[in-house]
Amino acid sequence: MSLSEFDIIERYFSRRAAARADVVLGIGDDAALLQVPADRQLAVAMDTLVAGRHFPPQTAAFDIGWKALAVNLSDLAAMGASPAWATLSLTLPEADDAWLAGFADGFFELAERYRVELVGGDTTRGPLAVTVQVHGLVEPGRALRRSGARAGQQLFVTGTPGDAACALQALQSGDTVAPALLQRLNRPEPRVDFGMALAGTGGAAAIDISDGLLADLGHILDAGQCGATLWIDRLPRSSGLASVQDEAALGCQLYGGDDYELCFSLDPGRAGQLEVLARQQQLAVTRIGVIESQPGIRCRRDDGSLYTPQGAGFDHFRVP
Numbered sequence: 001m002s003l004s005e006f007d008i009i010e011r012y013f014s015r016r017a018a019a020r021a022d023v024v025l026g027i028g029d030d031a032a033l034l035q036v037p038a039d040r041q042l043a044v045a046m047d048t049l050v051a052g053r054h055f056p057p058q059t060a061a062f063d064i065g066w067k068a069l070a071v072n073l074s075d076l077a078a079m080g081a082s083p084a085w086a087t088l089s090l091t092l093p094e095a096d097d098a099w100l101a102g103f104a105d106g107f108f109e110l111a112e113r114y115r116v117e118l119v120g121g122d123t124t125r126g127p128l129a130v131t132v133q134v135h136g137l138v139e140p141g142r143a144l145r146r147s148g149a150r151a152g153q154q155l156f157v158t159g160t161p162g163d164a165a166c167a168l169q170a171l172q173s174g175d176t177v178a179p180a181l182l183q184r185l186n187r188p189e190p191r192v193d194f195g196m197a198l199a200g201t202g203g204a205a206a207i208d209i210s211d212g213l214l215a216d217l218g219h220i221l222d223a224g225q226c227g228a229t230l231w232i233d234r235l236p237r238s239s240g241l242a243s244v245q246d247e248a249a250l251g252c253q254l255y256g257g258d259d260y261e262l263c264f265s266l267d268p269g270r271a272g273q274l275e276v277l278a279r280q281q282q283l284a285v286t287r288i289g290v291i292e293s294q295p296g297i298r299c300r301r302d303d304g305s306l307y308t309p310q311g312a313g314f315d316h317f318r319v320p
Contacts (some may be wrong), residue, residue, distance in 0.1 A: 003095035005123045012104040013088070013118060020117045022084065032119035034085055040137040045075035051128035055186075056171055061099045063186035064130065065106030071210065072134040073114060073190035074260040078208040080144040080199025081136030083114045083192060088121035089131040114192055144198065144264070148205035149224035153265040155289035156274070158191050160238040161213050162249060165256020178240040188260040194281050195262060201273045206264035212255040214309060217263055217297060230289040233302040254299075254309060265291050 003011070014027045024033035036042050049055060049068050069086065076083050088107070092100075111118065116134065163184035170177040171185075191208075198206065205224060207216045213235075221227055235253045242249070266274055278285040292298075299307040 003097070003100075008090075008095055008100060008123050012100045013121070020084065020115065023117050023119055026117065026119045027121075032085070032087075034119065034135070037137065039139065041140050041143065043076055043079045043081035043136040043138055043143065044133065045072050045079075045136075046131065046133040047071045047075070048129060048131040056168075059186060060106075061102030062106035065103035065108075066110050066187050067106075068130040068132045069107050069110050069116070069134070070188045070190050071260060072132045073110070073116075073192055074188065074208040074210070076134055076136040077190050077192045077195030078144060078206045078262055079136065079138060080142060080195050080203070080206070081138040082196055083116045083134060083136050085119045085135040086111065086116050087133045088118060090121065090123050091126045091129040092123065093126070093128055138199070142199050144195065144203050144206040146205055146207055146220050146223035148203075149220050149226055149228075149265040149291045150204060151226055151291055151293040153204050153267055153291040154271065154287050155217075155228055155230070155263070155265050155291060156285055157209070157213070157236070157261055157263050157288050158194060158283055158285055159189075159259065159261040160236045160241065160284070161209055161259045161261050162235075162241050162253035162256050163238050164188065164258035165212075165252040166241055166244060166249070168256075168258065169252070178243075180238065181240040184238075185258060188258065190260055191262050191283070194277070194283055197277050197281065198262075198264060198274075201270055201277060202267070204265045204267065206262055209257065209259050209261045209263055211257045213263060214254050214297060215257075220263070220265070221291075221295070221297065224291075225295075227292045227295045227297065228289050229292060229298045229300055231302065232299050232307055234286065234288050236284060236286045251310070 022035040024035055026032055051057060055064055055067065073083055163181050167177050167181035167185040205220050207220050209216050217228065232250060237249060274285060299309055301307055
């Protein structure tokens, strides 16, 4: 017997709760009732993942569930917000027991790590697509924003951008993909704890890298009405990306998305705090440039020569 819409909700999603005290009413009614603390602001983010667009058709259901939540938690990380609740809209071509079990396992493994409670959503039939909305909490005046960058601040990035793009290119070409790179594509690690700690240091501006470093850095600079010099030889590379030809690897680092690392600016006087924070979080953080008053992004080699980018970040509606 096939599963009904309500069977799906009851079997795979209603019984997987984080049991947060601030959830007055969760799944099972027309809407959830949530108690927002009086001394917090609510941060809300939402992303949609579409089969064949955001993940290859052969992607495991567990990885899709994980990634659907991870990309949203990454947005909260870029704001310095603490995750609290989520809603899920799931469009399925068919109600497949094994797929649903895998998807739910991936989603809730990450949800439970960050005490995110699923409080509602929708299920419908159609081409595979997943929409998640997350809600986070942040102290008033403490949220990280894109508009905080100012000339003289240093520019940093977490982790090793470019890994996910490299994995995706290999998959699309039918090449063998290093397991570590594939892990970065399928199960990105949202930098939630780092983002919350960074907000406490007075981090000036931040964004998560979803559409490519150059494109996302451009959003920071546009919001802050400033520019930057980016030292491309200082971009950190993982061991997997280090084995790729230099120009191809650099393209993945500059234009590739899907890593969900954080790019942020910070006053030079807070470098010591950042070093301590990175060590506490056991997270690689690399200085890659400087914020300047002159608009635009100037990519330079370590010898000072200018490098002209040959691509652009991801845009759903840009004609290739």
